[in-house]
Structures are given as structure tokens and as C-alpha cells.
Amino acid sequence: MFRARLSSRLTLAALRWTTGGGTCHLPCLSTLSNCPIQNQALRRNEGVHSESTVLRRALCLQGRFNSRQRETGQGGSRSFSLSAASVVNSAPAHVQPYLRLMRLDKPIGTWLLYLPCTWSIALAAEPGSLPDFGMLALFGTGALLMRGAGCTINDMWDKDFDKQVARTASRPIASGEISRMQALVFLGGQLSLALGVLLCLNYYSIALGASSLSLVITYPLMKRITYWPQLMLGLTFNWGALLGWAAVQGSCDWSVCLPLYFSGVMWTLIYDTIYAHQDKEDDVKVGVKSTALMFQEQTKLWLSGFTVAMMSGLIVAGVNAEQTLPYYVALSAVAVHLGRQIYTVDINKAEDCWKQFSSNRNLGLLLFLGILVGNLLKGSKES
Numbered sequence: 001m002f003r004a005r006l007s008s009r010l011t012l013a014a015l016r017w018t019t020g021g022g023t024c025h026l027p028c029l030s031t032l033s034n035c036p037i038q039n040q041a042l043r044r045n046e047g048v049h050s051e052s053t054v055l056r057r058a059l060c061l062q063g064r065f066n067s068r069q070r071e072t073g074q075g076g077s078r079s080f081s082l083s084a085a086s087v088v089n090s091a092p093a094h095v096q097p098y099l100r101l102m103r104l105d106k107p108i109g110t111w112l113l114y115l116p117c118t119w120s121i122a123l124a125a126e127p128g129s130l131p132d133f134g135m136l137a138l139f140g141t142g143a144l145l146m147r148g149a150g151c152t153i154n155d156m157w158d159k160d161f162d163k164q165v166a167r168t169a170s171r172p173i174a175s176g177e178i179s180r181m182q183a184l185v186f187l188g189g190q191l192s193l194a195l196g197v198l199l200c201l202n203y204y205s206i207a208l209g210a211s212s213l214s215l216v217i218t219y220p221l222m223k224r225i226t227y228w229p230q231l232m233l234g235l236t237f238n239w240g241a242l243l244g245w246a247a248v249q250g251s252c253d254w255s256v257c258l259p260l261y262f263s264g265v266m267w268t269l270i271y272d273t274i275y276a277h278q279d280k281e282d283d284v285k286v287g288v289k290s291t292a293l294m295f296q297e298q299t300k301l302w303l304s305g306f307t308v309a310m311m312s313g314l315i316v317a318g319v320n321a322e323q324t325l326p327y328y329v330a331l332s333a334v335a336v337h338l339g340r341q342i343y344t345v346d347i348n349k350a351e352d353c354w355k356q357f358s359s360n361r362n363l364g365l366l367l368f369l370g371i372l373v374g375n376l377l378k379g380s381k382e383s
Contacts, residue, residue: 084104084105084106084107085105085106087104087105088100088104088105089105097172097177097178098172098178098186100171100172101148101151101152101155101171101172101173101178101183101186102147102148102149102151102152102190103147103148103151104148108357108358108361109147109151110143110144110147111361111364112237112268112271112360112361112364113143113146113147113237113240114139114140114143114144114240115361115364115365115367115368116237116238116240116241116244116260116261116264116364117136117139117142117143117240117241117243117244118131118136118139118244118364118368119241119244119260119264119364119367119368119371120240120241120242120243120244120245120248120257120260121135121136121139121244121245121247121248122368122371122372122375123245123256123260123317123321123323123371123375124244124245124248124249124253125248125375127322127375127378128375128376128378129375129376130372130376131372131375132248135244135247135248138197138200138201139240139243139244139247141197142194142197142198143240145190145191145193145194145197146190146194146216148190149187149190149191149194149216150216150219150236152183152186152187152190153187153216153217153220154219154220155171155172155173155174155183156173156180156183156184156187157220157221158174158220159173159174159180161286161288162174164282164285164286165279165282165283165286166282167278167279167282168279198210201243201246201247202246202247202250204246204250204251205243205246205247208242208243208246208252209239209243212236212239212243215232215235215236215239216236218232219232219233219236223288223289223290224288224289225289226289227289227290227291227293227294228291228294229289229290229291230268230269230272230273230276230290230291231265231269231291233268233272234264234265234266234267234268234269234272235265237264237268238261238264238265238267238268239261241257241260241261241263241264242257242261245257245260253320253321255320256317256320256321257317259313259314259316259317259320260313260314260317262309262313263309263310263311263312263313263314263317266306266307266309266310266313267306267310267360267363269291269303269306270303270306270307270310270338270341270342270360271357271360272291272357273290273291273292273295273299273302273303274303274341274345274347274353274356274357275353275354275357276290276291276292276293277292277299277347277348277350277353278350278353278354279292280292280293292347299347300342300343300345300347303342304342307335307338307339307342310338311331311334311335314331314334314367315328315331318331318374322378323371323374323375323378324374324375324377324378325374325377326370326373326374326377327370327371327373327374328370328374329370330366330367330369330370330371330373330374331367331370333366333370334363334366334367334370337359337362337363337366338363341356341359341360341363344356
């Protein structure tokens with residue numbers, strides 16, 4: 001028994017040494033005589049069994065500590081991550097509700113607003129040239145601000161609805177973290193910054209961009225009066241398909257911009273109908289409308305029709321912009337992506353709806369790449 005006790009004590013001493021140069025970071029390992037777990041075990045049962053109980057518990061605690069060290073780093077600070085959610089969580093506590101209000105932790109919406117802008121900017125570039133990266137950056141900033149402003153307006157309108165839906169009840173305004181007055185002030189700041197971005201463009205683009213504000217403000221009301229709020233969202237989210245070309249060329253070539261805009265609207269009807277299926281049960285209880293509720297089990301048939309319309313518009317835009325083979329190869333890949341998305345989505349499973357909805361970022365990037373390469377090849381042909 002003496003040997004068993006000696007062995008267990010030596011093991012515990014080794015554990016103390018491995019936790020940090022001889023200094024134990026765990027109270028139960030630092031001083032055996034002061035460990036409440038060990039004292040309780042010793043009072044229950046003197047002997048080897050009590051020592052082995054302490055040893056097992058100490059090893060368990062040590063494993064948890066090492067796991068925590070791996071998560072936070074040896075210095076005790078949180079491991080660095082560039083994900084949007086990590087950026088929001090690492091912000092000061094009083095700032096986090098505002099970042100969540102503008103959905104900075106969920107950047108997919110910003111991508112879906114930004115990508116039609118990139119298509120238009122790339123199509124408007126001179127043959128054989130890359131798109132203007134300064135313009136792309138400017139529109140990226142504008143998309144971030146306007147998406148945040150749109151979410152703020154949406155949450156201000158929908159405060160009472162959001163409280164009744166499980167997925168949205170924790171939003172800052174619905175949960176009471178931010179008052180409507182605070183949100184209004186924050187909205188003013190976002191719109192002021194967005195105006196600063198817009199003023200960097202030409203006069204034609206300023207007028208065109210300012211005209212979209214009415215869509216941004218009224219879109220959240222559409223779910224109360226029509227089963228087609230997704231159409232209104234499409235008209236709002238794809239305004240960049242017009243604005244991008246105007247910012248580069250000084251005016252719109254409607255033979256290219258209108259088919260591109262139309263295709264973007266059809267695309268929004270596809271992905272936002274899938275998105276709306278996440279909340280259809282709550283929407284019925286609350287009394288709001290959506291294409292998901294209207295289409296029901298015919299959703300995939302409707303989405304297939306929207307896909308045909310979207311691809312037709314993209315073909316017309318490509319022909320009028322004199323695009324080359326890489327563009328049409330990208331269109332083929334986009335069509336395959338959409339077909340697979342529609343065929344495989346389970347509209348009665350919220351997790352799958354979110355997964356398929358989020359995949360549309362990759363679809364938009366694929367189309368942008370096709371436009372970019374097609375434009376470079378167009379320049380080589382002309383030369």
C-alpha cells in the first residue's frame with residue numbers, strides 16, 4: 001500500500017511539473033493537502049482507492065485544461081480567427097449589438113448584394129482589361145453599408161414580428177438590446193457613409209443610386225401585403241447591375257444592363273424563396289407572406305422556371321456585350337449549380353435550406369470569373 005501511495009503521489013507531482021515549469025495552474029493539483037476533492041475522498045475511504053480517485057480526477061481536469069489551452073493559446077488569450085462571427089464576438093460588448101443589427105456576423109447577404117455589382121463592373125470594362133479594382137472596392141464598401149442599412153430598416157419595421165419567430169427573436173431590436181431610437185440614429189450614420197461612397201461616382205450614377213433608396217425603405221413592408229416580397233427584394237438587391245455599368249461608362253447600355261438586372265431579380269427569387277422556407281411555419285402564425293408559402297410543394301417547379309428565365313437573360317446580356325467562350329462556359333456551370341441546388345434542396349429542412357441558400361455566393365463568384373476571363377479573351381481577339 002505504501003508503494004501504491006508513493007506511486008500516485010509521484011504521478012501527481014509529475015502532473016504539477018508538466019502544467020508549467022513546476023507550478024500547477026489548477027488549484028486541485030497545486031497542493032494536495034488543500035484539495036477539496038482529495039480531502040473528501042480521504043474522509044470517505046482511507047487508502048489506495050482514495051489516492052487513485054484523486055489521480056483520475058486530476059487527470060480529467062488536466063485534460064480539460066490542456067484542451068482550453070489549445071483553444072485559447074498558451075498565453076491564455078483567444079485564438080485569432082478571421083471569420084465574421086469571430087470579429088463581431090471580439091468587438092467591445094457595447095458595440096456588438098450594432099454589428100449584429102447590420103448582420104456583420106452573417107456576410108452572405110452582403111455578398112448577394114455585392115455580386116451583381118461586380119458582374120456589371122466587369123462587363124463594362126474595356127476589352128482585354130481587368131475590371132477597375134478601385135471601383136470594385138468602392139462598391140464593396142457601399143454594399144456593406146447599404147446591406148446594413150437595409151437590415152436596420154427591416155428590424156425596425158419587424159420588431160413585433162421578430163419577437164414571435166424563434167430564429168429572429170434574439171435580434172438586437174426585438175430582444176431590447178437596441179431601442180428603435182438608437183437604431184434610427186445608427187441608420188442615419190450608415191446612410192451618411194453610404195452617401196459618401198455614392199458621391200465618389202459620376203452624376204449619372206449618383207442620381208441612379210439615390211433612386212434605389214425608396215426600394216430599400218419599402219421592401220420590408222411588402223411581406224405584409226403581398227406573397228411576392230422576394231420579387232421586391234430582387235428589384236432592390238440587384239440595382240447594382242445597373243449602377244456598376246453606369247459608374248464605369250457614365251451611363252447605362254440598356255441592351256446589356258436590363259437583361260443583367262432581370263437575371264439578377266430571377267436569381268434573388270430562387271435563393272430567397274429557398275431561404276423563406278426556413279420560416280414558413282412561423283410566418284403562418286405571425287401572418288406574413290412569402291413565395292415559399294404561395295408555392296408550397298410546387299416550389300421546385302417555380303424555381304426551375306426562374307432558372308430558365310435567369311439563364312436566358314444572362315445569354316442576352318452576354319451576346320449584347322460581345323462576350324466570348326469563357327463567359328458561356330461559366331454560364332453552363334451556373335446552370336448546373338442551380339439545377340443541383342433546386343433538385344437536392346429539402347424545403348422542409350431548415351438546415352438544408354440555409355446551406356443551399358449560402359451556396360449562391362459561389363455561384364455569383366463563378367459568373368464573375370467567367371465575365372472577367374471572357375473579357376480578357378475578347379481583348380486578345382480584337383487585337
